[in-house]
Amino acid sequence: MCAMTRQCASGAIACTFFTNLKKKEEKMKDHVYKQIELTGSSAKSSDDAIRTAIEKASKTLRNLHWFEVTETRGQIEDDKVVHWQVTIKVGLRIE
Structure with missing residues (x-):
């Protein structure tokens, strides 16, 4: 049993959820984000396509x-996946 569960007399799951939500709100408090769209590609995997886009x-x-x-x-050749393309929205925190 985790420490959070012991502290909550009733609804331990709800209490943990709201505690985590509060922590997330504190981290994101007063920030402004711009969204951009990127498309990464890779012959390895969809995860690699995402990493390629973010790294670039x-x-x-x-x-x-x-x-x-x-x-x-994805692109298929000879019944095999040979290439991935993944489009992502990326949030940039404005200073």
């Missing part, structure tokens, strides 16, 4: 903070 963008952009996958595509 981080060379010219600052404060990359989060991403969300919006679309995944």
Whole structure:
């Protein structure tokens, strides 16, 4: 049993959820984000396509903070996946 569960007399799961939500709100408090859309590609995997997009963008952009996958595509040759393309939204924290 975790420490948070012992502290909550009733609804330990709800208490943990709201505690985590409060921590998240404290981290994100008073920030402004700009969203951009990127499409990464890779012959290895969809994860590698995401990493490729973020690594390339981080060379010219600052404060990359989060991403969300919006679309995944692939190319098939001879009944095998040979290439991945993943489109992501990326949140940049404005200073």
